[in-house]
Amino acid sequence: MSPRFFEPFAGRSQPPIVDWAGGVEFDLRGIGEGSVRTYCGDDAQITVGxxxxxRDIRYRAVLSTDALLIRASLANSCAYVQNGETWSFQRPVVAVSALPRGTVLDVGIAGGLRQRAVTVLLEPQSLLAHHRLEPGDLPEPLRRLAGGELDRPCNALTxxxxxxxxxxxxxxVHSRLTGAxxxxxxxxxxxxxxxxxAASWNERLELTSSSGVRSRRDAEIIAAARRILTERxxxxxxxxxLSSELGTNKNKLNQLFQQxxxxxxxxxxxxxxxxxxxxLLIEGQLSxxxxxxAVGYQHQSSFAVAFRDVVGESPREFARRSRPGRLVAIH
Structure with missing residues (x-):
């Protein structure tokens, strides 16, 4: 946590920090390996860790202004405790939290485990003004938070x-750039x-409303599964x-897909x-x-069978029909 959004607290304190032009860096000598650096701007700060x-690290921080916290972590085992409620992050997640001014956070970070994350803290009203966004560009919950409706701390999205x-x-995290x-x-x-x-949040809300899935967690599972299968x-x-990667079981995942x-x-x-x-066949550049x-079949014969089952004709027939005015490599 940086002094930009957090004020000193007479109690458990964060690891020592070293000031540098444009931000601060944690002094990890004797307590850890790696780097944690915060980049400070006029209305936001970005921490790259x-x-x-x-060993386990625990410290207390107090918000000096209203803030939205957006955290994207690849490796993670930490928790924030406020007003007796624990927000625990134990696996790769994206989280959005609303933190009104005066919120006291007790932060706990597990020792012996890699922590790799990018965290953005920004003043809610600046989200629209600084990025020149229209309210309709944001998912409705984030739009309300950006409008200053931070009456209590909440973890709005995980x-x-x-x-x-x-x-x-x-x-x-692994950039080769330095300095400015x-x-x-x-x-x-x-x-x-x-x-x-914001785009992922909108996608999750749309999936929830259109599919009838009642659980936010179920909607998140389906959205993530669709993206993984689309990309891989x-x-x-x-x-x-896939079910293990998403933190569920294969029977439930199969049921959610069907539903x-x-x-x-x-x-x-x-x-x-x-x-x-x-x-690719329409482009006509590949045999x-x-x-x-390119689509993951080791044998052309297996690909041809699968293609015919889905499309109703062979890849050769589809290529000839789709690009009649152009020679297509079909060997």
Whole structure:
């Protein structure tokens, strides 16, 4: 935590910090390995951490202003306690919390475990003004928080981290840039993180309202599963691997897919594969064998069978029909 949003507290204190131009850095000598650095702006601060503490770290911080906290973590085991309520983060997650001025946070970070995260703290009203957003650009809960409706601390959103956000965190944590260029990159990627979180939040709300899923956690599972299978269709996880990655069991995951999408995870993944194969065949730059390999089939014959089952014709027939005025590599 940085002095930009948190005031000193006469009690348990955070690890020592070292001032530097544009921010502060935790002094980890004797207590951990890695780095935790905070970049301070006029109405926001971004903390980039990749650290492993030798022992459990506990400290207390007090909010000096209303704040929204957006945290995207790849490796994580920490907890915030306020007013007796514990917000615990034990796996890769994205979380959005509302923290009114005067909120007292007791922060606990587990020792011996890697902590890798990007955290953005910003004044709620600046979310719209600084980024020139219209209220309709934000999901309704975030829109209310940005409007200053911070009457009590709350953890407004917790969802599994998605591939695009995970990649962003990884890029920021392991950047080769330094100095002013590093600060410029961190500030730009923080804006991108806010956009991705807002888009994912909207997607989750839309899925919940359209599918009839009552549990927020179930909606998060389905949204994350769809994204994983869409992005990794060429080498998809098994149902057991996918359910384990999402923190659920394979029977529940299969049931949720049937309930919300009317299909199974396997069938959904097949549709992604064949859809991509159709696009590649229409482009006409690859042979059928190369297309099969690009969408995850080791044997062209297996690809042809699957393609016909979904499309109703062979890849060769589809290619010829789709690009009649152009030679297509079909060998």
């Amino acid at each position: 990749d650290v492993q503490f030798h 969802m599994p981290i998605q591939t695009d956000i995970a990649s962003l965190v990884q890029d920021v 260029l590093r600060r410029m990159q961190v500030q730009a990627r923080a804006s991108e993180l806010l956009a991705l979180v 269709f060429a080498d998809p996880p098994t149902l057991l691997e 919300t999408l009317g299909t199974t995870p396997q069938a959904f993944c097949l549709q992604q594969r064949i859809g991509r194969a159709q696009a 059928i064998g190369q297309v099969a390999d």
